[in-house]
Amino acid sequence: xxxxxxxxxxxxxxxxxxxxxxxxxxxxxxxxxxxxxxxxxxxxxxxxxxxxxxxxxxxxxxxxxxxxxxxxxxxxxxxxxxxxxxxxxxxxxxxxxxxxxxxxxxxxxxxxxxxxxxxxxxxxxxxxxxxxxxxxxxxxxxxxxxxxxxxxxxxxxxxxxxxxxxxxxxxxxxxxxxxxxxxxxxxxxxxxxxxxxxxxxxxxxxxxxxxxxxxxxxxxxxxxxxxxxxxxxxxxxxxxxxxxxxxxxxx
Amino acid sequence: xxxxxxxxxxxxxxxxxxxxxxxxxxxxxxxxxxxxxxxxxxxxxxxxxxxxxxxxxxxxxxxxxxxxxxxxxxxxxxxxxxxxxxxxxxxxxxxxxxxxxxxxxxxxxxxxxxxxxxxxxxxxxxxxxxxxxxxxxxxxxxxxxxxxxxxxxxxxxxxxxxxxxxxxxxxxxxxxxxxxxxxxxxxxxxxxxxxxxxxxxxxxxxxxxxxxxxxxxxxxxxxxxxxxxxxxxxxxxxxxxxxxxxxxxxxxxxxxxxxxxxxxxxxxxxxxxxxxxxxxxxxxxxxxxxxxxxxxxxxxxxxxxxxxxxxxxxxxxxxxxxxxxxxxxxxxxxxxxxxxxxxxxxxxxxxxxxxxxxxxxxxxxxxxxxxxxxxxxxxxxxxxxxxxxxxxxxxxxxxxxxxxxxxxxxxxxxxxxxxxxxxxxxxxxxxxxxxxxxxxxxxxxxxxxxxxxxxxxxxxxxxxxxxxxxxxxxxxxxxxxxxxxxxxxxxxxxxxxxxxxxxxxxxxxxxxxxxxxxxxxxxxxxxxxxxxxxxxxxxxxxxxxxxxxxxxxxxxxxxxxxxxxxxxxxxxxxxxxxxxxxxxxxxxxxxxxxxxxxxxxxxxxxxxxxxxxxxxxxxxxxxxxxxxxxxxxxxxxxxxxxxxxxxxxxxxxxxxxxxxxx
Numbered sequence: 001x002x003x004x005x006x007x008x009x010x011x012x013x014x015x016x017x018x019x020x021x022x023x024x025x026x027x028x029x030x031x032x033x034x035x036x037x038x039x040x041x042x043x044x045x046x047x048x049x050x051x052x053x054x055x056x057x058x059x060x061x062x063x064x065x066x067x068x069x070x071x072x073x074x075x076x077x078x079x080x081x082x083x084x085x086x087x088x089x090x091x092x093x094x095x096x097x098x099x100x101x102x103x104x105x106x107x108x109x110x111x112x113x114x115x116x117x118x119x120x121x122x123x124x125x126x127x128x129x130x131x132x133x134x135x136x137x138x139x140x141x142x143x144x145x146x147x148x149x150x151x152x153x154x155x156x157x158x159x160x161x162x163x164x165x166x167x168x169x170x171x172x173x174x175x176x177x178x179x180x181x182x183x184x185x186x187x188x189x190x191x192x193x194x195x196x197x198x199x200x201x202x203x204x205x206x207x208x209x210x211x212x213x214x215x216x217x218x219x220x221x222x223x224x225x226x227x228x229x230x231x232x233x234x235x236x237x238x239x240x241x242x243x244x245x246x247x248x249x250x251x
Numbered sequence: 252x253x254x255x256x257x258x259x260x261x262x263x264x265x266x267x268x269x270x271x272x273x274x275x276x277x278x279x280x281x282x283x284x285x286x287x288x289x290x291x292x293x294x295x296x297x298x299x300x301x302x303x304x305x306x307x308x309x310x311x312x313x314x315x316x317x318x319x320x321x322x323x324x325x326x327x328x329x330x331x332x333x334x335x336x337x338x339x340x341x342x343x344x345x346x347x348x349x350x351x352x353x354x355x356x357x358x359x360x361x362x363x364x365x366x367x368x369x370x371x372x373x374x375x376x377x378x379x380x381x382x383x384x385x386x387x388x389x390x391x392x393x394x395x396x397x398x399x400x401x402x403x404x405x406x407x408x409x410x411x412x413x414x415x416x417x418x419x420x421x422x423x424x425x426x427x428x429x430x431x432x433x434x435x436x437x438x439x440x441x442x443x444x445x446x447x448x449x450x451x452x453x454x455x456x457x458x459x460x461x462x463x464x465x466x467x468x469x470x471x472x473x474x475x476x477x478x479x480x481x482x483x484x485x486x487x488x489x490x491x492x493x494x495x496x497x498x499x500x501x502x503x504x505x506x507x508x509x510x511x512x513x514x515x516x517x518x519x520x521x522x523x524x525x526x527x528x529x530x531x532x533x534x535x536x537x538x539x540x541x542x543x544x545x546x547x548x549x550x551x552x553x554x555x556x557x558x559x560x561x562x563x564x565x566x567x568x569x570x571x572x573x574x575x576x577x578x579x580x581x582x583x584x585x586x587x588x589x590x591x592x593x594x595x596x597x598x599x600x601x602x603x604x605x606x607x608x609x610x611x612x613x614x615x616x617x618x619x620x621x622x623x624x625x626x627x628x629x630x631x632x633x634x635x636x637x638x639x640x641x642x643x644x645x646x647x648x649x650x651x652x653x654x655x656x657x658x659x660x661x662x663x664x665x666x667x668x669x670x671x672x673x674x675x676x677x678x679x680x681x682x683x684x685x686x687x688x689x690x691x692x693x694x695x696x697x698x699x700x701x702x703x704x705x706x707x708x709x710x711x712x713x714x715x716x717x718x719x720x721x722x723x724x725x726x727x728x729x730x731x732x733x734x735x736x737x738x739x740x741x742x743x744x745x746x747x748x749x750x751x752x753x754x755x756x757x758x759x760x761x762x763x764x765x766x767x768x769x770x771x772x773x774x775x776x777x778x779x780x781x782x783x784x785x786x787x788x789x790x791x792x793x794x795x796x797x798x799x800x801x802x803x804x805x806x807x808x809x810x811x812x813x814x815x816x817x818x819x820x821x822x823x824x825x826x827x828x829x830x831x832x833x834x835x836x837x838x839x840x841x842x843x844x845x846x847x848x849x850x851x852x853x854x855x856x857x858x859x860x861x862x863x864x865x866x867x868x869x870x871x872x873x874x875x876x877x878x879x880x881x882x883x884x885x886x887x888x889x890x891x892x893x894x895x896x897x898x899x900x901x902x903x904x905x906x907x908x909x910x911x912x913x
Binding site for chain 1: 734735736737738739740741742743744745746747748749751752753758761762765766768769772773775776
């Protein structure tokens with residue numbers, strides 16, 4: 001970890017030699033965007049990302065810059081990345097929706113069990129950071145209740161502390177479940193966006209195998225398997241096939 | 252599929268008062284073919300639903316039975332006579348009902364296209380074998396005698412191009428079967444008569460200017476010059492006017508004849524058609540020839556001898572003769588650049604007037620805004636001027652009416668656009684000036700007319716006056732355009748990629764903090780618990796202190812008795828009870844038993860089991876007994892006895908303390 005950090009620092013110094021902090025460089029990129037120099041803005045945002053920092057706003061702005069320079073699939077990719085960090089941002093949801101309107105392939109998601117939709121709406125409505133803090137607060141409350149239950153002078157007070165502690169523990173368990181789910185969602189590398197303009201999905205991980213279907217840029221795919229340079233993908237409507245890994249980028 | 256050719260021929264028939272049988276026959280043939288095509292289509296339409304099912308059921312078999320597409324060209328007669336019409340049809344077989352596209356005709360220079368293309372389609376299913384055919388027909392008329400090759404035509408269907416085979420058509424002077432028809436009409440027309448007639452009857456098309464601006468009016472006049480008696484005429488081919496908007500002038504029912512001298516010959520001249528043309532595109536435009544069939548009375552040349560004429564038919568012979576005008580070319584200049592935004596192609600001279608039917612109105616009550624454009628020019632092609640309304644007005648597409656005067660040399664008139672408006676909210680509203688632009692030919696510049704602003708006073712209408720206004724008429728905020736939202740410019744705080752709050756050192760430290768608190772609380776609680784649970788040891792340790800305190804009280808009482816010399820039995824009893832209490836308390840604490848639970852013997856036994864020597868326990872027993880006795884007979888007790896008791900008690904406690912501690 002330490003080594004990685006030092007490498008990143010070196011990288012940071014190398015790439016951002018002319019701007020002191022990524023934040024200042026971010027301002028420069030924003031200026032380029034405001035002057036409608038979208039390609040330049042894209043380049044600058046990407047440089048900030050290469051320096052090893054991340055941020056929802058950064059991905060959002062990069063997505064905007066890609067959108068304005070006509071690369072919708074890259075825009076969607078970056079909006080999706082931003083969504084992991086700031087799932088509650090209204091602007092982000094709007095822009096992602098708009099970008100998704102512009103992709104060629106129309107994919108009707110297959111209906112799922114409503115519980116999954118609930119779960120998704122829960123995990124996608126809070127950020128990992130929020131869940132972490134929430135769990136922390138509940139943890140502190142539980143500890144406090146335990147201490148109170150141990151040290152309270154009277155039986156009544158101990159009882160109140162015990163009941164309160166139990167309730168907090170329940171909430172903490174729920175919070176931890178959400179936290180783990182969210183952590184998985186954030187860390188997962190099984191969703192990707194097709195970044196190639198057009199790619200042919202094969203029936204097996206082999207360029208010579210028969211064509212299953214054709215995908216256009218911007219489509220979200222779920223990666224279910226990987227063989228060499230080929231990834232097995234599943235679409236929201238249930239279609240399955242193999243495509244070259246380089247045609248898609250993991251969110 | 253009524254084609255332009257068809258309408259032209261209709262126009263031709265409508266002005267004919269009497270038709271020649273051959274023409275009638277030709278037209279009938281045409282109608283019949285059209286009708287057949289129409290009825291075939293109707294049958295097809297009604298059969299389409301069934302066909303869809305059949306198509307579904309037989310999808311695979313059909314594809315197995317379907318025949319290869321082919322494209323064939325054919326004519327309905329060959330040879331054909333000059334001036335006789337024939338039908339050239341191209342049949343696209345088995346290429347689906349959609350037909351083909353991009354039909355490329357062969358070179359037909361030697362023929363005149365009288366009408367076409369008209370399209371008909373048919374489909375047959377015989378024993379599962381489907382054959383469909385789409386036919387494009389043209390009615391042609393040869394221009395000259397000879398053998399002509401109709402070269403290959405091509406068409407695109409299903410992404411492929413099909414070509415027809417070229418074939419030869421022979422054009423002869425007069426078809427043999429037409430002769431009897433002519434004979435019924437009159438005597439055969441020999442070449443001499445034809446030539447004779449061509450000098451004596453002709454049709455002239457003239458325009459009043461040959462170079463003009465786009466949208467400018469040009470008058471086209473067709474005049475028939477004749478030196479022979481024309482019984483009747485009949486428009487057989489209307490001129491083609493591609494690139495023009497034309498307005499036929501109203502013609503008087505009876506043709507006014509005048510005389511004109513050309514090359515020393517006197518001609519009767521009649522204007523048979525007058526058209527105002529407005530070019531809609533620039534460039535060199537051609538007005539095609541117009542053709543009329545005249546019925547003229549001729550007399551044989553030899554009968555012109557006045558002596559013979561008496562014996563001949565005084566009315567002459569009637570023959571049919573086709574007169575054709577020359578095509579007219581017109582050069583049209585484009586309008587100059589710099590047209591205002593409200594310019595929509597109006598050329599001429601116009602005035603505009605915009606007014607509302609009332610200025611005070613109520614909400615939900617329809618009102619009208621009338622924009623009237625008056626003037627001369629291409630009035631018919633005027634488009635409705637854009638009216639900018641306050642946003643809370645409901646606007647409907649304008650009702651357009653025009654009134655065009657075609658009698659004058661210049662087409663003039665007015666066009667009225669009536670906009671129905673419904674104000675939805677009360678208040679003072681302003682309709683922005685209506686703009687209308689036209690190109691003024693005299694000044695040769697664009698002129699924009701602007702009406703004045705229209706002020707409206709809208710009052711709140713009665714709620715019941717417009718029951719149709721329900722909540723669904725409420726308008727959403729209209730999105731003018733959909734675009735992505737702007738970037739975030741506020742400085743964010745970046746995190747390292749792959750670094751999360753829960754793995755950061757600070758967070759882990761913060762997690763440890765309550766845990767440390769918990770641990771501290773636990774340790775404290777444990778200690779307190781330990782202290783609480785060692786109550787026996789506590790009592791043991793405290794026993795000597797308590798006993799000494801009790802003996803101290805007893806000593807005070809003893810000293811009082813000794814010094815005060817009052818010798819009251821009350822003090823003595825208190826002394827003994829104090830000593831006894833101290834002793835019992837000490838024993839209770841030391842032996843961890845409740846004072847009430849022990850008797851003198853029990854205490855002695857307990858002490859013996861704790862290996863207290865006989866001497867001490869005997870002394871304790873006698874002391875306790877004497878204390879009990881003293882409480883019942885206090886007066887018998889002397890000061891010395893009391894002192895002895897006190898000393899014994901002190902000694903016993905010290906002894907016990909030593910023994911029990913060990």
